[in-house]
Amino acid sequence: SHPDTRSIIGLFINTLAIRNFPRSDTLFKDYLSQVKDNCLKAFENQDYQFEDIVESLTVKRDRGRNPLFDVMFAMENVDITPFDTMNLKISSYKNIDAVAKFDITLTCIEKEDQLLLHFNYCKKLFKEATIKRFTRYFDHIADDVINSINIPIGNIDMLPLEEKHDLLVNFNNTELNFPQDVTICDLFKKQVKKTPCEPAVVCGESSFTYSQLNRKSNYIAHLLLEQGVKPGEIVGIECERNSETIAGIFGIIKTGCGYLPLTSDYPEKRKKFMLKECSVRLVLSFGNSNDKFIRESMESILPGKKSMDSQESILPGKKSMDVNNIIYINVKNIPEANHGPGIRITGESPCYCIYTSGSTGTPRGVLITNKNMLNLYHAMGEMLFSRFQSPLRVNLVSPFHFDASVKIIFPTLVHGHALYIVPDKIRFDGIKLVEFQEKNRIDISDGTPSHLRLIYESNKNTRLRTHIKYFVIGGEVLPKELVQHIVGLFENPCKIINVYGPTETTDIAAYYEVTKETIDNYDTVPVGRPICNTRIMIVNNNGMLQPVGTPGEICISGKGVSGGYVGRKAHQDKKFVKSPLVQNEMIYRTGDLGRWTPGGLIEFSAGHGGQVKIRGFRIETGEIASLLKKHDALDDVIVIPGTGRGGMKSLIAFYISNREIEERDLLSYMKQYVPG
Numbered sequence: 001s002h003p004d005t006r007s008i009i010g011l012f013i014n015t016l017a018i019r020n021f022p023r024s025d026t027l028f029k030d031y032l033s034q035v036k037d038n039c040l041k042a043f044e045n046q047d048y049q050f051e052d053i054v055e056s057l058t059v060k061r062d063r064g065r066n067p068l069f070d071v072m073f074a075m076e077n078v079d080i081t082p083f084d085t086m087n088l089k090i091s092s093y094k095n096i097d098a099v100a101k102f103d104i105t106l107t108c109i110e111k112e113d114q115l116l117l118h119f120n121y122c123k124k125l126f127k128e129a130t131i132k133r134f135t136r137y138f139d140h141i142a143d144d145v146i147n148s149i150n151i152p153i154g155n156i157d158m159l160p161l162e163e164k165h166d167l168l169v170n171f172n173n174t175e176l177n178f179p180q181d182v183t184i185c186d187l188f189k190k191q192v193k194k195t196p197c198e199p200a201v202v203c204g205e206s207s208f209t210y211s212q213l214n215r216k217s218n219y220i221a222h223l224l225l226e227q228g229v230k231p232g233e234i235v236g237i238e239c240e241r242n243s244e245t246i247a248g249i250f251g252i253i254k255t256g257c258g259y260l261p262l263t264s265d266y267p268e269k270r271k272k273f274m275l276k277e278c279s280v281r282l283v284l285s286f287g288n289s290n291d292k293f294i295r296e297s298m299e300s301i302l303p304g305k306k307s308m309d310s311q312e313s314i315l316p317g318k319k320s321m322d323v324n325n326i327i328y329i330n331v332k333n334i335p336e337a338n339h340g341p342g343i344r345i346t347g348e349s350p351c352y353c354i355y356t357s358g359s360t361g362t363p364r365g366v367l368i369t370n371k372n373m374l375n376l377y378h379a380m381g382e383m384l385f386s387r388f389q390s391p392l393r394v395n396l397v398s399p400f401h402f403d404a405s406v407k408i409i410f411p412t413l414v415h416g417h418a419l420y421i422v423p424d425k426i427r428f429d430g431i432k433l434v435e436f437q438e439k440n441r442i443d444i445s446d447g448t449p450s451h452l453r454l455i456y457e458s459n460k461n462t463r464l465r466t467h468i469k470y471f472v473i474g475g476e477v478l479p480k481e482l483v484q485h486i487v488g489l490f491e492n493p494c495k496i497i498n499v500y501g502p503t504e505t506t507d508i509a510a511y512y513e514v515t516k517e518t519i520d521n522y523d524t525v526p527v528g529r530p531i532c533n534t535r536i537m538i539v540n541n542n543g544m545l546q547p548v549g550t551p552g553e554i555c556i557s558g559k560g561v562s563g564g565y566v567g568r569k570a571h572q573d574k575k576f577v578k579s580p581l582v583q584n585e586m587i588y589r590t591g592d593l594g595r596w597t598p599g600g601l602i603e604f605s606a607g608h609g610g611q612v613k614i615r616g617f618r619i620e621t622g623e624i625a626s627l628l629k630k631h632d633a634l635d636d637v638i639v640i641p642g643t644g645r646g647g648m649k650s651l652i653a654f655y656i657s658n659r660e661i662e663e664r665d666l667l668s669y670m671k672q673y674v675p676g
Helices: 028-044 050-056 128-147 161-168 184-194 210-226 243-254 268-277 292-301 370-383 403-414 430-439 449-459 480-487 569-575 621-629 663-670
Strands: 071-076 083-085 088-090 104-111 114-121 199-203 206-209 234-238 258-262 282-286 327-331 350-356 364-369 393-396 418-421 444-447 470-473 495-500 510-514 534-539 552-558 576-578 586-596 602-607 611-614 617-620 634-643 649-657
Touching (some): 114 128, 184 243, 184 370, 184 403, 199 210, 199 243, 206 210, 206 243, 210 243, 210 282, 234 243, 243 258, 243 403, 258 268, 258 364, 350 403, 364 370, 370 403, 370 510, 393 403, 403 444, 430 449, 444 449, 449 470, 480 495, 534 586, 569 576, 569 586, 617 621, 621 634, 621 649, 621 663
Parallel strands (some): 071 104, 234 258, 234 282, 258 350, 282 327, 393 418, 393 444, 444 470
Antiparallel strands (some): 083 088, 534 552, 552 586, 576 586, 611 617
């Protein structure tokens, strides 16, 4: 349109950079009007050169990228009619773009009564299959908005029916039938009859056979009932890393109650909060307690006694329970009872309550039932234990108050294998941990990527000769290079099962087996496919399915999903919701981000909403910030994830204070509320 160019033959194009602001709640009709107005304003100012705009904005230039935008749209609506004049023939020339000038260029060509679309894209950024999916989505979006121009942008459905079927059905083909009226206790009793004299639990010099474990847990169950415990309650248990703790756990479950694990590294205020919220009336302890809080509580509640002797407590006249206080029972040298308590246990009976992080500064108790645990038992059998005919030796690295412990304890013992409890002093020593596994000829080990890193960093200059066949690893993102290091470290081939699942889904919702041969097939180690009787959906902020390859929130439904939180109805209603996609189905919104691969595997991206995984524990930065803000010297606090020594994940707190405060004072303050 410039006068100086009117008599010149050539191509004069000035790029218009147009910025629009789509919102999910904006009607498509209104958004179309906004785009129209924006375009008209841009056309009014089209003589202002694009290069001048870039220069005036002082945009940092990068030779590998275009300034301001990466996506180009071109509308070609110039009618070129072929004609001959004298000896000159003029017609259109079909040009094939061999180079991508932008990340994606969409050219729309108007031809008679059709609009032809042409995609040009950078092969380094997009695969051909991805662009083909884009074209299908574009077509589907066009159909949707033509039929309903008043639809909110966030409700536009861009997925064809066949892809929805893949995401909901084919990728979630996980149905596994098993008797629903059988409980974990029933299966354990059955296993005791099969292998009464085989080792069940081993910890140092202490060990129980299946028969001993059964009889000792019977005794504890009778003891609890004599003290007035009722089915459906939560019973606290001090979880030292010994064989007696396992007997205590099974004893609690045999009464129809669930166990609440308490450990010596839990801050006193946190323990008191958990005990109060779960309405705990009785706490079990074994031997000489290492927990100052437990010892002092026993002394204050039972004057003159540091513990209630288990053999005294079931004598006539000793059956009372003070409902206004918590009774602490210290069971030394557990006696045995041949018969169980005969309590009717159902799938809805509680199994355990484990606390997880909370963004408000207070942790949340997740209640898991026998029904949930039964599904995990079958899932572990399907993915791992069914491959072996002879008994295995399985070590437990995870702490009892960490939900990862349950996938080892119950499936191992109910499948008839031997559980080896790794002592505390060994768990975080890479050399001693390997020595423990070699000495005890361990076949299967649990752990987090942090444990694998400890093993590698401590032993990378040697070739390990352990008997480990599988590592069951979860709790954090598993780096590809770490897997490559680990599988190359062992002389005997070992495999890694990468598992994913929040506490609210009984620890495991998906799994993927990684081997030396398959690791190079992926840029990121997948968390794999859903376990049995589990559906995983990846959705956007409006609850609609995300296409393959597109990140979204991971939502989980199925038999492993908990019924909710203890005493947190308001928060429970936000996280446990009705599925927007499947009738009569409840889903748990994890807050984690992930995406489907074309092959039906899930790749974990990250936690959002302030969630981060550290040493396997899911922590909400909001909880840490909220607790720090309660300190009288701090005016404001922000907490973000970071990296500490040796590449280990950590939390970094930034604060504003009206006075100087020592770091050790803040750490001492926080230890009152959260584990160190």
